[in-house]
Amino acid sequence: MAKADKKKKRLIIRTIVLLLLVSVVIYAVAFKDKVKVLAVGDMAPDFELVDLEGNKHRLSDYKGQGVFLNFWGTWCGPCKKEMPHMEKLHKEFEGKDVQILALTIKDPPLKVKAFRDQYELTFPIAIDKTEVVKEAYNISPLPTTFLINDKGKIQKIIKWAMSEEEIRSHMESIQPK
Known part of the structure; x- marks a missing residue:
């Protein structure tokens, strides 16, 4: 029984880590800063x-x-x-x-x-x-x-x-x- 519990714990930890990694990737893709590429005709940003x-x-x-x-x-x-x-x-x-x-x-x-x-x-x-x-x-x-x-x-x-x-x-x- 102890061996089965260890396997179950390991599976839960691996699943949590995998979900966290997938969440980070989705967040990075969906919410990354979108830099506006300037084009001819745009107002030049002040600085x-x-x-x-x-x-x-x-x-x-x-x-x-x-x-x-x-x-x-x-x-x-x-x-x-x-x-x-x-x-x-x-x-x-x-x-x-x-x-x-x-x-x-x-x-x-x-x-x-x-x-x-x-x-x-x-x-x-x-x-x-x-x-x-x-x-x-x-x-x-x-x-x-x-x-x-x-x-x-x-x-x-x-x-x-x-x-x-x-x-x-x-x-x-x-x-x-």
């Missing part, structure tokens, strides 16, 4: 980040201007290629209601400052330390650029490094008329 100089940047502060919102990383080879083009065009479009805002994901501030200094970048660079903005914009891969028009709507999403000519064309496309 607030601090740049390397300690200045706050809210996307909503740029309303009425086009925003070239670039997500990048110090380790990203293609990002390194497009940064000098971005800097040149940042200077070219100064005063023309088109802004470049570069966001790096979780890079250490010292590394970002060294990168900025190496490439002599003068446009605002902020670090998304908590990845909140990365998640809101569903960023993958790097570099990814969102072209945001003067009304705050996403006009185009580019998921590759661009040439100087491409960047110029895109900045012209978001310049308020």
Whole structure:
């Protein structure tokens, strides 16, 4: 009788464990966070980040201007290629209601400052330390650029490094008329 009781207990425990596992899987599938993938025409999610100089940047502060919102990383080879083009065009479009805002994901501030200094970048660079903005914009891969028009709507999403000519064309496309 003791042997039968042990088998019965073992069967009950195994059944409970199996039911718990099945419940966890069902919950994970049914209730997992559904990240909205942004598309052309959507309003760009607002955010607030601090740049390397300690200045706050809210996307909503740029309303009425086009925003070239670039997500990048110090380790990203293609990002390194497009940064000098971005800097040149940042200077070219100064005063023309088109802004470049570069966001790096979780890079250490010292590394970002060294990168900025190496490439002599003068446009605002902020670090998304908590990845909140990365998640809101569903960023993958790097570099990814969102072209945001003067009304705050996403006009185009580019998921590759661009040439100087491409960047110029895109900045012209978001310049308020």
